[in-house]
Amino acid sequence: MGYVDTMTSDEAPVIGRSGSYAKGVARRREILDRAIEVFTERGADGTSLRRIAQALGVSHAALLHYFDSREQLLVAVYEHAEARRDEANAQHRPALATDVMVRAAVQNVEVPGLVQLYSTLVAASLEADSTASKAFFTHRFEAVRAALTEDLARDQAAGLVRDDVDPARIAALIVAASDGLQIQWLLEPSIDLQETLRSFTTLLAPPQPS
């Protein structure tokens, strides 16, 4: 969960749906901002369409004019929140691929509710009839894995990472560990998220550092 620069399509109106009268786009953004507020205050299941609508002073059905479903709205909220995080973080580019991941994870758990939202949406994406979230996460996982695979391969070529493992598999493993550990941390904050994830750096170090 969370890997910098995987979604740089500023143009694609993944947010919302139909045409763009520019006023509608602004309204969409307004809805998302409110939704984020509601979300951080009341959690995932407290974020009903009705409650967001209440915060905006309209009826819940108004929101469905901008988003096809609650699920789609929540996905948009996640994208929006994450995009903020990433852009406030664009200059940093640590040496190792694993460090990028560690940093993203740590920043994730600092945004209240973000991990919870992520979990909720992942669970939703596994439902048979889910559309928005399934498409989103399928694509997302693939993009994140691909980016990380590339970085790992580069690190291997540079001699920074042992080369007796398949970078694609390690990438999947790291993403999985990062996701899973954020959840464990939410339930048990005594876990040292940063140091635990850093273990990967040790495990992936080349055999003889001289």
Place this chain on the structure above:
Amino acid sequence: MGYVDTMTSDEAPVIGRSGSYAKGVARRREILDRAIEVFTERGADGTSLRRIAQALGVSHAALLHYFDSREQLLVAVYEHAEARRDEANAQHRPALATDVMVRAAVQNVEVPGLVQLYSTLVAASLEADSTASKAFFTHRFEAVRAALTEDLARDQAAGLVRDDVDPARIAALIVAASDGLQIQWLLEPSIDLQETLRSFTTLLAPPQPS
């Protein structure tokens, strides 16, 4: 997710709630069995109290006589399904701790709907007002990590696992990776769950096997 022999409390009536006239216990089990069927057929959100009740030929309120809430019922369903899996698997005891985990993960994804149920419940456990699932997973994660930590420490002492890493952290990492990878696999079955998880064995092998 899924690690053998973490819950051998056959006596504790985590399933359901009140007294045990022995007939009631049987009925509870019957409900859980039906619930699992409904779940594998209709997914997590299709498993409403009403639908399970329908499958049993009773009203939804009857179920609330045996379980305090839908959430508690779902937790019981998960425990039940997992207990089945584990008992059908009790004889096996692979050499390495990591292999135990790999096996559990592979068997998990073979039970239809189990990973989805797990994800749903984990997401629920992060909700502010969740009770049953939060208690269950907090305890569960701790138990699984503890068991795995112990196994890893043993492997380290036996020279089967490198000893320059903290077994407790590696345990958390492995559990996280296993959980996360099962989800990735559900969304992208071309991922080789078994081999990817096995990467840990390579990463954790001692430096010089000689």
Place this chain on the structure above:
DNA sequence: CATAAATACCTCCACGCGGAGGCTTTTCTG
């Protein structure tokens, strides 16, 4: 075997949810 308690349900209700359909107003475009 009587009887009190626990069990095993049911019906009905309160409330919240997401979503479909419809209606008016605003805005862009030829």
Place this chain on the structure above:
DNA sequence: CAGAAAAGCCTCCGCGTGGAGGTATTTATG
């Protein structure tokens, strides 16, 4: 400036959970 498209919003619907209050039925026990 016409009219199509988009925006903006509401009312109504069905389904969900949880619970209150009721009534048979079963069970343990003296």
